[in-house]
Amino acid sequence: MLNIISNIPEAVKIYKLLNPLGSEENTPTKFVGGCVRDLILGHKIKDIDLATSFPPQKIVKILENENIKINIKAINFGVVTAYINNYLFEITTLRKDFLQDGRYAKIEFTKDWKLDSQRRDFTINAIYCELNTKSNESFQLFDPHNGKEDLINGKIKFIKNAKTSINEDYVRALRYLRFFYSYSNYEHDPYVLEQIFENKNNIKNLSQNRLKTELKKIIIINPKLKIEKNLLIKDFFSYIYPDFNSIANLNG
Known part of the structure; x- marks a missing residue:
């Protein structure tokens, strides 16, 4: 399967910046959401979202050091938006949601990828992707709810009921x-x-x-x-x- 995300230099740049050498985790940042679905299905990449174990303030510091334009209006929810050329990258710190009332939720940041996946809506929206940026054919999925299988089979399944x-x-x-x-x-x-x-x-x-x-x-x-x-x-x-x-x- 062709690693089409690696054909987008801006995406590779963000990915490398948020996966610096010497991090405690091997891959503290992964792609998630629509771009991973597009990758699996071989569709043109549109939206590019990333999930990371880094706290929002660290994301801001990394991007500002590279003079990358950012928007932090949703930083209290762990979301930092970055802009490079014509691409928008929504970068969200891993979190768990609680005290949800249908409209609002309290959140708590975490480093637990499985816990982050459990607060998402559908199995096909909880597939995370690591890249080998040296190869256009190499990537690895973290797919705790078998979302890839559901996506290929055309099943829309809630993670919870x-x-x-x-x-x-x-x-x-x-x-x-x-x-x-x-x-x-x-x-x-x-x-x-x-x-x-x-x-x-x-x-x-x-x-x-x-x-x-x-x-x-x-x-x-x-x-x-x-x-x-x-x-x-x-x-x-x-x-x-x-x-x-x-x-x-x-x-x-």
């Missing part, structure tokens, strides 16, 4: 639909749909900006939901987004 996961973070209902349209080879799981519909009021009460952002991502994948035949999901979208059929309304 759907009820627990959605109650922890209501946005996960919308992310489920986005990943379903992107990767699924199966029909909707009735239990998952039940949990989504039961939480429709909680989901509708999320910020309009958050709702609009998720809808934009869904429509890019499945314009106007033309292929959605499930009446429950149609009713759900009509309730959450009364005017979702008008893409023009998303531009405001």
Whole structure:
């Protein structure tokens, strides 16, 4: 399998900076999320996220020493965003989430990769990747929830059960639909749909900006939901987004 991430010099630069020689861990920073899914499927790399055991302040120091533009508005959640040329890199310190109420969570940083994976939403979103930057064909996955197999087979599986996961973070209902349209080879799981519909009021009460952002991502994948035949999901979208059929309304 071709290591297409290594074909992006900016990604290699960030990866090397955040995996310095002499670190306590062999690889304190790994790629995660969409770029790893694209790597596995052989798709063009779009979003590039990394997870790291380094605390946010150390990430900032490393990047500032290299005069790399950064954004630290989400640093309290362990997120530092870096910009090199036309690429955006979201770098997140390993963490565990607790006291989640569907909208907010308290966090605690950790160095435990398995613990970080358990706070993520879907198995296909908890696949971490280490690179051999000297070879375009060499990389290693850390895949504690068998996400690669689910991705290849087109299964969208919550790491926890759907009820627990959605109650922890209501946005996960919308992310489920986005990943379903992107990767699924199966029909909707009735239990998952039940949990989504039961939480429709909680989901509708999320910020309009958050709702609009998720809808934009869904429509890019499945314009106007033309292929959605499930009446429950149609009713759900009509309730959450009364005017979702008008893409023009998303531009405001």
